[in-house]
Amino acid sequence: MTREDKRASLQRLFEETGAAHHEAFAASDPDWPLWYADYLKPKLSARGEGPRDGGQLCVELSRAELVSALLQAEDERDATGDARPWAEFYAEYFCGRYVSCSEERLSLYYFPSCPYCRRVLRVIERLGLQDRVELRDITAEPGRRAELLAARGRATVPVLRCTSSEADRWMPESRDIIRYLETRFGSSG
Ligand SMILES: N[C@@H](CCC(=O)N[C@@H](CS)C(=O)NCC(=O)O)C(=O)O
Numbered sequence: 001m002t003r004e005d006k007r008a009s010l011q012r013l014f015e016e017t018g019a020a021h022h023e024a025f026a027a028s029d030p031d032w033p034l035w036y037a038d039y040l041k042p043k044l045s046a047r048g049e050g051p052r053d054g055g056q057l058c059v060e061l062s063r064a065e066l067v068s069a070l071l072q073a074e075d076e077r078d079a080t081g082d083a084r085p086w087a088e089f090y091a092e093y094f095c096g097r098y099v100s101c102s103e104e105r106l107s108l109y110y111f112p113s114c115p116y117c118r119r120v121l122r123v124i125e126r127l128g129l130q131d132r133v134e135l136r137d138i139t140a141e142p143g144r145r146a147e148l149l150a151a152r153g154r155a156t157v158p159v160l161r162c163t164s165s166e167a168d169r170w171m172p173e174s175r176d177i178i179r180y181l182e183t184r185f186g187s188s189g
Contacts, residue, residue, distance in 0.1 A: 003166045006099050010056055011091035013043055018087060033074075037066040057098040059179050069097065080153075096169045097176055100184065104162040107134040108177075109148050116174040117158040123178050127185045133160075 001009070017039050021032060029035065041063060044056045061069065073093040076082075082089050108124070110117035124133050138145035138157060149155050151170050160171040160180065171177055 003095065003099060006056060007091050007095045010094055010099075011087050013040070013056070014087035014090045033067045033070040036070055037063050041066055057094070058100040059098055059176070059183050061098070069094065095167075097171055097173075098180075099169075100162065100180070104164045105134075106132060107136050107161045107163075109136050109138055109144060109159045109161065110157045111137055111139040114157055119174050120158045120160075120177050120181075123181055127181060129181065129185060132185070133181075136161075 017036055020039060021029070021035055024035070025032075041061070044066070045060060070090075073090050076093060077086065077089050084092075106129075108117075108120060110121065112118075121135075124130060136144040138148060138155065145155055148157070148159060148170075151161075151168075152159065152172070156172065158172075158174055158177060160177045162169050162171060171180060
């Protein structure tokens with residue numbers, strides 16, 4: 001499956017989830033992320049085997065992480081005022097965070113005194129990825145900070161940039177980055 005196939009499939013899955021939720025709750029539901037997470041979790045599983053929905057993401061999300069990601073997607077949609085249909089926005093958001101491409105070049109935007117960055121740097125060292133992940137210190141290289149700002153609208157680090165012929169995606173959140181690196185390059189990956 002190409003990244004675009006996965007994006008389109010995720011969009012269909014979000015649309016399906018929204019419709020199922022609408023059927024279950026005619027009125028608004030303040031706990032919608034919990035309901036969505038329970039509906040989505042088996043269908044998003046990294047190791048799922050469903051012909052249509054299995055293996056959508058490159059990491060296995062817990063229920064709590066899924067709830068958190070749904071809330072963050074909604075927050076980002078609200079903050080950016082993105083006019084696309086919500087399911088399309090969510091699909092792009094989840095793809096950016098959790099779908100990997102083949103033959104990616106990896107670079108980490110960071111600065112040395114940032115504790116979240118240090119957590120990621122320790123994992124890079126532990127997994128022996130020093131030659132695999134290019135380090136881009138945004139305090140030493142203002143051009144790197146400008147790239148980050150242009151791509152994400154904010155200079156918060158760490159961010160792992162994954163570039164391939166298919167896509168150029170920017171993965172924020174130290175937890176996500178660590179899990180991605182461990183899943184892809186660790187002994188259990
Ligand atoms: N939840 C984020 C927190 C990242 C964070 O707070 N980074 C700080 C540096 S330690 C930062 O970049 N602050 C500057 C900004 O947001 O512009 C993570 O775990 O990666």
